Amino acid sequence: MNTEDGVSIMSNNINPPEVDLTVLDEIIEKYKGQRWSLIPLLQEVQEKLGYIPPEAIKQIADGLDIFPSQVQGVISFYTGLYTTPRGKNIVKVCRGTACHVRGGKTILKLVKQNLDLEEGETSPDFEYTLETVACIGVCAIAPNMVINNDNYGQLNPKKVTQIFSSRDQK
Numbered sequence: 361m362n363t364e365d366g367v368s369i370m371s372n373n374i375n376p377p378e379v380d381l382t383v384l385d386e387i388i389e390k391y392k393g394q395r396w397s398l399i400p401l402l403q404e405v406q407e408k409l410g411y412i413p414p415e416a417i418k419q420i421a422d423g424l425d426i427f428p429s430q431v432q433g434v435i436s437f438y439t440g441l442y443t444t445p446r447g448k449n450i451v452k453v454c455r456g457t458a459c460h461v462r463g464g465k466t467i468l469k470l471v472k473q474n475l476d477l478e479e480g481e482t483s484p485d486f487e488y489t490l491e492t493v494a495c496i497g498v499c500a501i502a503p504n505m506v507i508n509n510d511n512y513g514q515l516n517p518k519k520v521t522q523i524f525s526s527r528d529q530k
């Protein structure tokens with residue numbers, strides 16, 4: 361299933377995790393009437409809920425006294441904002457030049473196999489989302505990937521397998 365973010369959630373029988381929309385009240389109250397605060401507000405909502413639920417858009421717009429279409433426009437424009445649930449763990453594999461020449465393509469293939477996901481997909485249990493990025497910024501230790509806030513450099517097939525099997529055991 362493709363979403364408006366271009367992210368796909370593999371079809372499954374598991375519903376997305378429930379979100380507690382009451383956290384919105386507190387965040388919106390903090391920025392109430394401050395139209396220029398839309399981006400920090402959206403970032404905060406995403407930080408708390410993992411994404412920006414579409415049903416929150418009207419409430420956010422009302423709080424800032426702007427149109428819902430303006431909120432939607434900003435969400436669509438900024439690549440880091442999402443309106444669909446993502447995995448608990450975000451895996452970003454680098455496909456920049458430095459990583460590519462040091463086997464990045466193989467690393468990406470192995471990560472896909474380990475997670476059973478394609479780029480942009482989220483696993484049915486919402487454990488993982490797989491993405492690729494242009495450069496992680498640590499080209500000297502290419503090839504690289506990041507899982508949440510942890511960088512894994514100088515990757516090779518063995519290391520990739522170890523990383524995912526040790527995560528599976530947690």
Ligand code: FES
Nearest residue numbers: 454456459496499
């Ligand atoms: S190209 Fe991969 S970290 Fe820079």
